[in-house]
Amino acid sequence: MLKPDAVEKGHIGAILEKISASGFKIVAMKLTQMTKHDAQTFYAIHSERPFFGELVEYMTRGPIVAAILEKENAVDDFRTLIGATNPADAADGTIRKLFANSISENAIHGSDSDENAAIEGAFHFSGREIF
Numbered sequence: 001m002l003k004p005d006a007v008e009k010g011h012i013g014a015i016l017e018k019i020s021a022s023g024f025k026i027v028a029m030k031l032t033q034m035t036k037h038d039a040q041t042f043y044a045i046h047s048e049r050p051f052f053g054e055l056v057e058y059m060t061r062g063p064i065v066a067a068i069l070e071k072e073n074a075v076d077d078f079r080t081l082i083g084a085t086n087p088a089d090a091a092d093g094t095i096r097k098l099f100a101n102s103i104s105e106n107a108i109h110g111s112d113s114d115e116n117a118a119i120e121g122a123f124h125f126s127g128r129e130i131f
């Protein structure tokens, strides 16, 4: 997902360019907005964390770009491409280093396992939207 801050700042094109240039194939993509229920469900693993309310507010405040990407070793390679959760710790050239401002508003999300990628893909897309 390209998160609301990245969309607000007009970074959709630049981020998708980096993703494509890094060898990822886009097999599904849409501009959409999460409801509070969507965000609470998507980030349920963080429901006890002190920043959960702030995270739900942030993720629902405007549109996001949801996408499913394909590549060999996609999960690890995408997490390398996006960089550390806190952009202050992200390596040079990573998407979060280039486009994120803070640990809470960090521009982009990547699934952390193949299993979660399948769950999160199904969260945003029906079968006929995946190519």
Ligand SMILES: Nc1ncnc2c1ncn2[C@@H]1O[C@H](COP(=O)(O)OP(=O)(O)OP(=O)(O)O)[C@@H](O)[C@H]1O
Residues within 6 Å of the ligand: 046, 051, 055, 084, 085, 103, 104, 105, 106, 108, 109, 110, 111, 112
């Ligand atoms: N300490 C924090 N304060 C505020 N927001 C946070 C903090 N830690 C994480 N977040 C927010 O919650 C999201 C999920 O946290 P997580 O630890 O799963 O990071 P991540 O796996 O790098 O990010 P994501 O799951 O969005 O790809 C972060 O991307 C960020 O938006």
